[in-house]
Amino acid sequence: MPGVAVKLYSLFFKFMLKHRLQNRIQIDDTSSNVHSFGVTSRRNEESIAPSNPLFTDGVATKDLHVNPGTVVSVRIFLPESCLSVHEESDQKWQMQSTGNVLGSDSNQALLRRNSYGNHKNNGYSHRRTSLGCVADDVYRGYSPVAKKNCRKLPVMLQFHGGGFVSGSNDSTANDLFCRRIAKLCDVIVLAVGYRLAPEDRYPAAFEDGLNVLNWLAKQANLAECSKSVRIRGTDLKKSDSFGHIADAFGASLVEPWLAAHADPSRCVLLGVSCGGNIADYVARKAVESGKLLDPVKVVAQVLMYPFFIGSVPTHSEIRLANSYFYDKALCTLAWKLFLPEGEFDLDHPAANPLTPGRGPPLKRMPPTLTVIAEHDWMRDRAIAYSEELRKVNVDAPLLEYKDAVHEFATLDMLLKTPQAQACAEDIAIWVKKYISLRGHEFSY
Numbered sequence: 001m002p003g004v005a006v007k008l009y010s011l012f013f014k015f016m017l018k019h020r021l022q023n024r025i026q027i028d029d030t031s032s033n034v035h036s037f038g039v040t041s042r043r044n045e046e047s048i049a050p051s052n053p054l055f056t057d058g059v060a061t062k063d064l065h066v067n068p069g070t071v072v073s074v075r076i077f078l079p080e081s082c083l084s085v086h087e088e089s090d091q092k093w094q095m096q097s098t099g100n101v102l103g104s105d106s107n108q109a110l111l112r113r114n115s116y117g118n119h120k121n122n123g124y125s126h127r128r129t130s131l132g133c134v135a136d137d138v139y140r141g142y143s144p145v146a147k148k149n150c151r152k153l154p155v156m157l158q159f160h161g162g163g164f165v166s167g168s169n170d171s172t173a174n175d176l177f178c179r180r181i182a183k184l185c186d187v188i189v190l191a192v193g194y195r196l197a198p199e200d201r202y203p204a205a206f207e208d209g210l211n212v213l214n215w216l217a218k219q220a221n222l223a224e225c226s227k228s229v230r231i232r233g234t235d236l237k238k239s240d241s242f243g244h245i246a247d248a249f250g251a252s253l254v255e256p257w258l259a260a261h262a263d264p265s266r267c268v269l270l271g272v273s274c275g276g277n278i279a280d281y282v283a284r285k286a287v288e289s290g291k292l293l294d295p296v297k298v299v300a301q302v303l304m305y306p307f308f309i310g311s312v313p314t315h316s317e318i319r320l321a322n323s324y325f326y327d328k329a330l331c332t333l334a335w336k337l338f339l340p341e342g343e344f345d346l347d348h349p350a351a352n353p354l355t356p357g358r359g360p361p362l363k364r365m366p367p368t369l370t371v372i373a374e375h376d377w378m379r380d381r382a383i384a385y386s387e388e389l390r391k392v393n394v395d396a397p398l399l400e401y402k403d404a405v406h407e408f409a410t411l412d413m414l415l416k417t418p419q420a421q422a423c424a425e426d427i428a429i430w431v432k433k434y435i436s437l438r439g440h441e442f443s444y
Contacts, residue, residue: 203350217295
């Protein structure tokens with residue numbers, strides 16, 4: 001069973017959340033119909049971690065909006081391993097360019113650690129990388145100098161939790177979790193700051209997630225255009241500081257971190273709680289879009305205790321209705337704030353993943369890892385969805401954690417527990433099965 005500290009914090013958490021949700025219902029009922037730009041965070045409810053473009057703890061971060069005039073934002077988490085050599089492709093480049101064969105066990109072990117992002121930060125930003133350049137020369141603040149041999153990393157879109165009504169991509173808890181995932185999975189994490197309810201109800205948060213995926217595809221295409229212009233244009237060669245170009249409408253710029261290091265053909269979606277609903281929606285839309293998203297390809301998704309519900313109660317929804325942190329009453333209240341007014345239905349396609357007619361066919365869905373907790377009242381819905389995916393031969397393993405509660409691996413007070421760390425490591429093992437350049441070497 002969860003400890004006394006978790007139980008006490010759960011009581012306080014539910015009391016405060018219920019108070020906030022009831023206040024939002026009152027504000028929503030009395031508000032005018034004047035359209036607002038919405039909000040992506042509630043600064044008075046949680047601590048915020050500032051972005052830091054330096055590799056002070058192994059991961060550099062920065063914030064940006066996906067396009068002018070919108071509140072939707074992303075926080076980019078760039079792991080320090082982007083400056084290291086990949087064990088196979090970069091080692092081959094080294095041997096061709098220097099004629100040196102890295103045959104010693106120590107060198108190969110170093111490359112292996114760098115390849116999977118498990119190395120520690122020991123003044124890395126001030127010593128030479130295996131590519132022969134000083135790391136401090138590669139990144140200066142927000143705009144890195146483009147290098148010919150920059151290492152490409154997979155991209156992970158991360159959607160935070162909070163019942164669609166709270167949470168943010170730059171909260172202290174979400175920042176710590178994304179840093180951990182970026183280092184363990186050796187990926188660039190894009191934490192999405194989507195619009196919250198009740199200011200913006202369904203489908204706002206879902207559309208924001210899809211828009212960020214489309215923005216990633218646009219960034220990849222703009223980066224390719226930028227390379228082509230640099231090769232053909234003699235004037236652009238005169239200035240290395242010219243690191244971006246505008247698109248046809250002048251509304252988007254090449255993001256230098258993504259242009260230098262992102263490999264969108266290895267894209268993973270990760271959703272936490274209600275973020276799991278968003279991730280699953282984005283995955284379905286990616287499947288329907290097909291090659292229209294090129295060069296972005298969603299190769300896998302991770303659903304961490306997804307925020308699913310339905311009109312017919314399951315065994316866990318009856319037995320654990322008053323479970324820790326997010327109980328059934330609070331979640332139902334959150335759904336009332338999120339779903340369109342007058343359309344409250346617990347079998348809504350956004351709420352129940354097994355609603356009939358919810359496309360596309362499950363057999364077309366990407367590999368899906370589902371994480372559940374023993375003391376989470378929503379666990380049965382996640383189990384049922386995972387089982388349906390396996391019935392149509394989708395790789396959909398289920399990871400259950402004993403004595404765990406909802407958001408046990410992402411909640412602020414639980415983030416530093418051994419169980420939260422183990423969960424992140426388990427996710428990394430599975431994700432690498434689909435993002436490894438060398439094939440499916442990682443598996444349960």
